[in-house]
Amino acid sequence: MEPVLISPASFQLFGFIPTVIFSVLLPLVGVGLFTYIMAKRIAPLVKANPDFRFDRPKERILNVLKIWLGQYRHPRYMMAGVLHIIIFFGFLILSVRSTELVIKGISEGFVMPGLGGTLGDIYYFFKDYAATAVFFAVIIAAVRRGIFRPDRYHYPASYGHDHTNEAVFVCLIIATLMVSESLFEAALVAAEIQAGHEATFLAPGTLAWFFKNVLLDNSTESLQTYHIVSYYVHDFTFFFFLCFLPLGKHFHVITSLFNVYFMRLDRGNVRPVRYGVKDEELDDLETFGVKKFSDFTWKDILDFYTCADCGRCADQCPANTVKRPLSPRFISIKGRDYAFSHFPLMGNFVPQELLVGEGGIYSEDEIWSCTTCGACEQECPLGIEYINKIVDLRRGLVDEGNVPQSLQKPLSSLEKRGNPYGKMEKKRADWTKELEGCEVKILDKKTEAQTLYFVDSISSFDERMQNVARATSKILCAVGEDFGILGKEEKDSGNEVKRFGEEMLYQSLKAHNISAIQKSGVKKIVTADPHAYNSLKNEYTDIPPVEHISEVVTKAVASGKLKLKGVTEEEAGKIYTYHDPCYLGRHNGLYDPPRDAIDAIPGIRRVEMHKSRDRSFCCSGGGLMLFYEPEEEERMGVVRVKHAQKAGANVIVTACPFCLVNMEDAIKVAGLEGKMEAIDLGELIAAHIDN
Amino acid sequence: MEILVCVKRVPDTSENEIEINSDGNDIERDDLVYSVNEWDNYAVEEAIQIVDKVGGSVTVVTVGDDESEEVLRREMAMGANNGLLLTDDAFEGSDGKGIATILKAAVEKGKYDLIMTGAQADEGAAQVGGMLAAMLDYPYASLVNMIEPAEGKMKVGREIEGGNQEINEIELPCVLSIQTGINEPRYVGIRGIRKVASVEIPELSASDLGLDAGAVGEGAAKVKRVDYFVPDMGDGAEMLEGSTEEIIAKLIDYLKAKGGLK
């Protein structure tokens, strides 16, 4: 049977130019150009520092299935997420069709292998719906992005031009692809119907079906024109889009699969100073951290390329929320722009200046503003990392001696005294003096115990937080734990020291603590400080297992070792809410034990804040963060206290001494004294012990 | 510009109460940690910044025992090029003049355009810089909080009463004592110190310096500390006691009586 319309592979323009020339040239030029651009884009990755990301393939594939293919994180922003899911799956489905079309232009009647039979019928049926859905999704996306302009995409002037035009333009490109693909097919089907042939089935309600109905009355000549023109519009747009992707934020269409595959698998840790260099070899390194762009690892640069500028990270970032000079989104965007401008598509690589400080792309305040709370990484649908980069940039600053004055004293006190306050080592156990009805052993050569309570600096020295240490001890006593503390042999866990980029100081604190813990001969470690918990659990090696006090409480309540009495009359009138500390929740996944512990108190009323669990809002951070105050419009703690207020709570329970410091301060600053209070989980439990 | 900065290792006492030992002849030093005198740290930073601007080198010098070497290394980790340890049993018990005498001998062994000290150290005397300058017949400015480095003659600012700044022109070579706040000293971590751990620091004794042992040390000292004691509280303040409410009530009565409330 003669085809009713001449296909692009056989068509002759003006009767003598075979269009198959374009069918061959467009892919050749397109793929050639794309290859060139990609080679240029890969260059900085090759020059970058190593990053060991080729291990644990099963977990990585699982991540790809869940986060990339499953689009698992997208519905956290429902509207944008659903639109993205439609476009994403539309692309996946249509990629087959588009490839088929490209070859069809050269080889008439080409059908993708496997799509000849029933499978093909099913595929063609769905791909029309996919194209239609994508078409409407990009139109809505373009309207949302271009007209309604959600705040999330706002671009502060200092960060350069905004990406609205690019976003809308890409929406239009995608719409063009969808329309041209449908039109190409619709013209053919309309002609088939006109000719009385058995027409290809077009799924009702799809774009192609709609165009077919519109075109039915057109002459065969017109249909022929539509058929050919729409083909080449599609062909051109397709290769234009391919080459356009690596030039901006839509690079993620190409890189996201890889970025998710290589994303971090473990939480609560920070990458080594240099992959492949052991701790004991660190002294041999010429330089520490990221000072220039090429000090980043290849994964960092892949992250930059992958950022789609969606602003989810910034929206969740507490520093950005209180208008500190930090937005994780721009760590990526500025990094990407730097890569583009210093590794240009044409011409030589541009010499690199220092990244941070005057003349650099990041400011010092920006780099010190991060609390390492991890909210950004939790949110990113593309698996982009920030904590590693921030810490590495800080390592670079520390290596150059560039440390804010207010941090120098606590750091040197940590070096000399093992605590940031400069207090004498021998006073580390002084908090036990005021403890009644419970004996706290101080573990030394003569005294042994099964369990070590690792107190850490703030609960050892801060007068208010010493109460948390005493409450923790009371709980351990009540559950019959044979426990003790290291006393003057304990030094700061160093969790924040590491995260502030002072790796060598961290190493020495860690080495000291590990040796002290090993000498004590304990079989188990308990701590009430999530920062200590994080470091001991995820970064210390060769020590006994570590538990947070909330786990101890939950288990002891379940086994009946710990009995809790009900709320007092006064407490019965209160509504409690639990604030997830970042280093307990996001970094270590302990969301339920603290909640279970609270709920174990008979009669207690507890509500959730709208931002809780993995969306918990950082109190502004602990450890050294207490010594550094970046410019901000409002305190993070105040924002958080308002969350609690909005939830209808009047008691904030937290399970971290730093959170408690910040919450108690914030309550005062917010003028909510008397209306709101903060209490540590340990204190709350200790007050209800009924053994 | 060749710069010599004189530094001192002092106990870091800021966060802990100082106690006096049972003999009353010294403070309790067992639990003390030591660091470089805060003012000296600003002086070294300033010297490094000057050399960064106009070239030259920075040498840090201290009078002390082996343990004093650690502060030299710390300052070298900051960026000082050379260290110099002046050490001799004969130096022990020197008063300010004795220390200045030892430093003068060291200055004369080198060729320095600028000599810096911290404005004061743990004893709060603020004396060595001025003495050293007078011995060398160099001009001197104390409490310097601004330096415009230049050849031959420099402009320096001194911090004076009322938050004002006294600007002087001073001929080189000269001695300046540096006040805190003149700059923001850079951070030195363990890594920095380890990097300079193996750098040789020359040690000079009294004889190396051509010093007569009788001119320095305890024997030559005209000023000697006899003992330490806890200052008599004197009449002191009337301490308000009781519950916070009671204290506040009493305080408000006082404030009203003294015109402290409007």
Add this chain to the structure above:
Amino acid sequence: MADVFAYIKHADGVADDSALELFVAAKKIAPDAPVTAVVTGTGADLDKICGEMAGVYNAVWKIDNAALAYPNAEVVRKALVNILPADSIVLLPHDTFGMDLGPGLSIKMDSAFVADIVGFDGMDGATLKVVRQEFSGQVSTHVSCDTATGAVLNIRPGIFQYDDSKAGGDVTDKSGDAGDLSAKRTFVEVVAAEAGDVDITKSEVLVSVGRGIEDEDNLEIAFDLAEAMGADVACSRPIVDAKWLEKSRQVGTSGQTVKPKVYLAMGISGSFQHLGGIKGNPFIVAVNKNAKAPIFQVADVGIEADILEFIPELTEAIENL
């Protein structure tokens, strides 16, 4: 007994508070020894100061020279070395001028030097015993000083309050003996501290905060208290060094000199440099966590408390009056 001299500091025709304090201090060394005031400067202001000092000191030596119009320590030193007898005991205030002059003067006079003296504990032959403080006033020491070849003694300002005692004597013009006053350091100008939004030197009531405030954000509670009291907020040096408040709010020898009626020292330990900026004998209230803080020695009323807790409660109580 060696001759005793006191260097008189003055500016704009007004003698510094130390001028008469040194007379009191000198009498503590040897109550009966005559004390000579040395006044340098030029013109009518100089004569006026000399006249005033003649009413108090046993004698006044005047050096009138245009080179001494501004007290450049190097020039003053040259003049003093030329006119003072060997083995003299010279008293200077331990302030920014005395620190500039004293150590070098002692070398040129070949005499002993003791800085920052807060008390005298008798003279035994030529050995003078004085009291000093170390470690920011946390501990005191007795120091012996061999004055056989003279001594330069820097006296802490504000310690030896003038008590109206007088000897009285004549003014002798020593200008001719001053000798060559050329110097390698020349005075250029005084740059005045930038004026801030408040002039604490005129405030009657001051809420002054120190290290105890711990954090820039906590300054708010001090401002709230000041507002409730109708006071202004001042501070000690660490707060300005940290750039939490402007320099114009700093009380102390390196900051402003204030003369309020009431002074609330909140979380201020009370270094002498800080106390040196408080004049006019105000009613001082000190609140500090550390019961041993030196501020409690000079305050009228002391409260041992954490200012971060105490200030908000005080503010509330005052607001409820």
